[in-house]
Amino acid sequence: MGVEERRQQLIGVALELFSARSPDEVSIDEIAAAAGISRPLVYHYFPGKQSLYEAALRRAAEELATRFVEPREGPLGARLLRVMKRFFDFVDEHGPGFSALMRGGPAVGSTTTNAMIDDVRQAAYEQIMSHLDIAEPPVRLTLVVRSWVSLAEATALLWLDGREIPRAELELQLVHDFAALCAVSAAYDDGMAAVVVRILEQEPLEGPFGELVGRLMAIAPTVMEQVVADDRTA
Template sequence: MSPEERREHLLATALQLYGERAMDDVSVDDIVAEAGVSRALFYRYFSNLREVHVAALTTVVDELIERITLPQDGDLITQLRSALTEFVSSVEAFASSYTALLRSGSTIATSETETLVDKVRNHVVDLVCQRIGIVDPSALLLLTLRGWVALVETTCVTWLATHNPPREVFEHWLTDQLITMVGTTAGHSERAAEEIAPLLRELS
């Protein structure tokens, strides 16, 4: 393998292990044993375990961002549900890693992982703002959209443990939460109401 391929192999192995157990329970020895390499080779690519954790989580975040898009066709509800389907599919594929990324108090929680969480949130907020034609959202609208994304993230972690309610019901419920939240925001700010008016017309 080339150096880049070897590094990617180690990251893929780490992600595989994170899918089988909690990230905090995966050690360097676990990764090298599963990858079939030596500890010396591991340390050629990563300085410590935290570094491989962050690199692996970056892979997860990059894939999430690549997959979360709003289709060109259909009304906003259809587009949001399509994006949520992609989001939930990605979260399911990296369930353990995603949970570790959001879990407060994890041993891998650092400013770097907080930046990764924000990267996903900012991407989703930007998508919605672009879709409804808002370049500079008001503070209250921005809080609403970021609050909705945080709701999606945290409830996904809970939902992953049971897959209850059924996935389709869960995704529709998340969409309805956004409708309720933006409607409430419109009643608290004249500027936000003007910004949200096109969105509410499509969602009604």
């Protein structure tokens, strides 16, 4: 193999191993054996495990960023749900690697790792904003989108710890979370209210956002009864 071809092979092998187990548990000897080469040859291409680890994280970060790319066609709710499905596909396939990327792993606090994490978050933010297609977005919309990206990341990390909630439910819940964040901001800002109205105008009743409205309406009578009961008690 040529130099670059061998480097890419080693990165791929390392990423596969890091995706199956914590990077701390994977040795250079294992990477060399999986690649079918000697340990000294690994060091010929990478100065140490840390540099190989960062190269593998960089590839994972680039792949993760692509999961947020979605054609700007159809209702926003359906688009976001497809994005969440691809996002959780990645999380499911690369659990330990995803945790290492977002939590820092052996490189926690390093400038390189922090930059890669920021790049993924920025790519996700830009993709979501492009779907909203608003020339001059309200300040609160920027807060909503960035908060939602962070929420998706935190939710995925917590899900990996026990996988106690079905994936499909979390994917849909995160889409509903986006709508809820927008709705709360709309209560405080006319610009956000206009954004929400514009989104809902293009949403079918059977879509994710329509389903959220249906769920809220179903529990509304129970909530109101409790409010009234509490008021009488007080």
